[in-house]
Amino acid sequence: MSAAQSKANVALVIETMYAVAADPERWEQVIEALDVPAQAEDDQGTRGMASLARAAAGGEPGRADVGVIVVSGAGGAVACNRAGESLFRRRLGRIEARGLAFLNPSNHEALTQARKRLRETRGRQVIVKFLDEDDEGPHFAYVTPAAALPPALAATLPSPSPRGEGDIAIVFPALETTDRLWASVRESFGLTPAETRLAARLKDGLSLKEAAEDLEVSLNTVRNQLRAVFDKMGLNRQSELVRALTQLGTLAQAFEDPGARRASPTIFATERGAAETAPPVQLFKLADGRRLAWRDYGDPAGRPVLVITQDLASSLLPRGTNALARDLGLRAIVTERAGAGRSDPHPDFTYANVAADSVALCRHLGLDGVQIITNTDGAAYALEAALQLGDSATRMLIVSGRPPGLQAERERDKGHTLTLFWRRIYRNPWLSDMIFEMMRLSLSRAQFERYARAAASAPGDAAYLKAHPELLDFIIDYTRESVAVSARGAADAIRCAARPGGPDLSDLACPVTLWHGDQDPMNGVEEMQAWLGDHVEAVRVFPDIGRFLGHRYWPEIMAWLAQG
Incomplete structure (x- = not known):
């Protein structure tokens, strides 16, 4: 196989990975794309793709850079860890004893709405998108009752302090995660902040007209910006742009409010x-x-x-x-x-x-x-x-x-999609980081059920699953636990x-x-x-x-x- 063909195979698989991350309903396309000859693991291109996959997933697992800020019922900051303080001061505002001073006033309303949602639903967490002063990039965070803060995260705070009934905790993902996504859009492709904001809204599913209204600009303006985005793709840049935009979409799905859209909510690790x-x-x-x-x-x-x-x-x-x-x-x-x-x-x-x-x-x-x-x-x-x-x-x-x-592969494998998946991923193991992180970040319950039913491709398995539908919950639970921290x-x-x-x-x-x-x-x-x-x-x-x-x-x- 020629070097050019090898690179073409890699590009095809990578683009498919990210397309499926944006739309998990198309996951069978991953199996089709994997039907290529094995790639050498020491190839420079494949090493780069594997590194990119880790970047898309937020870097190496086990890093202690998740930010936590505890806010009292009255609005004052009770405690915060080093990562939370660093992220907030660098991007969002100041942390003061009397309250969080956001540079972007809309964040006050977002936090108020989060408190209201927690009270109304008696939920354990909601997901909030905060904006920096110039609205150039989102900062997704969990907002949860402080009493429900997982022990591992609570341990990152300077000292265990009493938690009032109205106290909440804001939990930010690693700062480098969102930085990588937005930097890849802005810097790698030369997009302006306005073009980047438009791209983000289009990835969120807004139409051009809706994006124009949200950005408070004319429809002609966003049309010109969209044309500029496509022009900057270049003859050899399409896969790069698709990849960067899909990373953005994947992160948005991972921190999406389940009640905000019609799509099935993202699955998070829970014990049930x-x-x-x-x-x-x-x-x-x-x-x-x-x-x-x-x-x-x-x-x-x-x-x-x-x-x-x-x-x-x-x-x-x-x-x-x-x-x-x-x-x-x-x-x-x-x-x-x-x-x-x-x-x-x-x-x-x-x-x-x-x-x-x-x-x-x-x-x-x-x-x-x-x-x-x-x-x-x-x-x-x-x-x-x-x-x-x-x-x-x-x-x-x-x-x-x-x-x-x-x-x-055998001829009979064609009737068993997951069997084909495992055979082909073993053939190209360098893709495993990317595939499992993408699946981990973008799985909804409905999509997870599709995988579980695909696993029951043998007639006897399908019959057993039909007779025992509660088995789906068990499969989802143990798989979800297995990737709760990382897919590594x-x-x-x-x-x-x-x-x-x-x-x-x-x-x-x-x-x-x-x-x-x-x-x-x-x-x-x-x-x-x-x-x-x-x-x-x-x-x-x-x-x-x-x-x-x-x-x-x-x-x-x-x-x-x-x-x-």
């Missing part, structure tokens, strides 16, 4: 559904200072089970698991993979290194005689954990397992799986049992048997089910563990 009866998430400090998030289900004195989850999953197990495990005399330890959920990313993400986090927790808890349960693409991590646990690992159950590495864990897992080779199983002593559905669209049980060889002790193939095997037969899985 199965989470209502789940044990709390705990944090274990690893030897290198990173944190491993985990949940502890069942009987604290029960037989230990280590649960290794799949990609895009958290430590949340199906509703009722806590009581079921307790009744069966099991203690299920469920860890969240590095970079997923509330676990910190790993600087050197490999199967062995990520598995070592779970093993460290098991040893800290003094567990012995550990059974291991995993599903789908968690198989390689579970096998690594068994290797490191040695004689402490007694047996393993792999449900709907996936061998690591690239898998060729999902992207790291794709890059890891795409590398040649997998765990060295020559020293594996733990016997493996395979459960697999006969309608699994990704791979058959034969591929798992070929990979694992003599380590497979038993195989059970379930009729009329595919990748939803673990959902449908969860009680039987727990019973198998109890019988061991």
Whole structure:
């Protein structure tokens, strides 16, 4: 493939990514665009695109630059962290004990309306768009009752002070996030502030006439400005402009007031559904200072089970698991993979290194005689954990397992859109940062349901989902938890799986049992048997089910563990 063709492939995929970020209803186009030859990860262009994806998502995760300002019911500033003070003073005005002095008077009205909305709806948060003095760029923020401020954010304040009933907290995203978006529009493409303001309103869905009224200029003026925007695209600049404008649109969707538009509200990480009866998430400090998030289900004195989850999953197990495990005399330890959920990313993400986090927790808890349960693409991590646990690992159950590495497309894959997606993203793992961050920022509940239903492409899965529609809530909850902080864990897992080779199983002593559905669209049980060889002790193939095997037969899985 020529260099020119390679660049054309990259440009096509990138433009499609951002087009879909602006309109998630077109997400199938991502799968079509990914149908290109694998790109070299060391290509300068692809490295640049990956960096841009991280910039679009707000930079590297884990930065302590979220701004927080607590305002009393009377309007005075009660407390603020360093990031909040810096952003407000540089862009919005002054912080005074008697109140916030906004440079743009419209922000006072916005804050008043936010207070009113919180009172009327008894909500936990509303989203407000503040404007700087010259109306050149928006600054999106959450406004929430101060008492509902998440502990991690409250900890960034100088000191814990009493919170009155009317106190509110204003939470700003990282300043660099909005700066990058607007700078890319203004500086990269030479747009004037007036042209940038027009572009923002068009991305918000306003017509030219509505934009003219909002900007208080004539229709002819905005027409001339729009013509200037298109002229400045240049012959080779269209993808750059599309990208920058779509970044803006993606951020607007992520901080959109759900009641302000007809579209479905953006999904934010919340604890509900199965989470209502789940044990709390705990944090274990690893030897290198990173944190491993985990949940502890069942009987604290029960037989230990280590649960290794799949990609895009958290430590949340199906509703009722806590009581079921307790009744069966099991203690299920469920860890969240590095970079997923509330676990910190790993600087050197490999199967062995990520598995070592779970093993460290098991040893800290003094567990012995550990059974291991995993599903789908968690198989390689579970096998690594068994290797490191040695004689402490007694047996393993792999449900709907996936061998690591690239898998060729097959003719029958055309009827399974998510299967095609996974095959093609493994082929071009450098795109994983961008894809998962875009999905994370722009997903609505309706769109999320489309993904979940697409996953049920096997007839048996579709029938099970139709009979158990509440399963959608569980899938949404655990996926949402997995990307609540960042999509880095999902992207790291794709890059890891795409590398040649997998765990060295020559020293594996733990016997493996395979459960697999006969309608699994990704791979058959034969591929798992070929990979694992003599380590497979038993195989059970379930009729009329595919990748939803673990959902449908969860009680039987727990019973198998109890019988061991």
